Amino acid sequence: MDYNVYLLATDPLNPCRDVIHSRDTRLKVKVYCLDEERFSPDDNEIQLYGYADHKLYAFETVNVEAEDALDLVGAIQWYANYIDFPKMEILPEDPRPRAQYRDVK
Known part of the structure; x- marks a missing residue:
């Protein structure tokens, strides 16, 4: 079974x-801590x-291409x-x- 390798860029x-x-596809995913910042x-x-340790995270692709979207869940699991x-x-x-109401004015 093939496994993708992921790298993490962090902001100090x-x-x-x-x-x-x-590393193996063009997939990039931004991570947001929704309890601490606007998204x-x-x-x-x-x-x-995703919820982890009572925190809510948002994961958003960057310039996603169809063939790379299949890798998204694996990247989040990693x-x-x-x-x-x-x-x-x-x-x-x-x-x-x-x-649910963010677009309603």
Whole structure:
């Protein structure tokens, strides 16, 4: 079985601004800590969400291409292991109640 290798770019000034890079594909995923910062999803990208240790994370692709999108869940699972929370639940939509109304004025 083949396994993808992931690399992590971190921002020393903001621990909530990690970027996951796949070594084997062009996939890049930005990580956001939703409890600590604002997040506005990009309609042209894919977003997934996850809870880990009572924190909510958003994962958003960067310039995603169709063939790389298949690697997204694997990248998030790798990140969950990296932060020592391998049982992170990955969610397809933002679970925060107010997120459902973000486009309503």
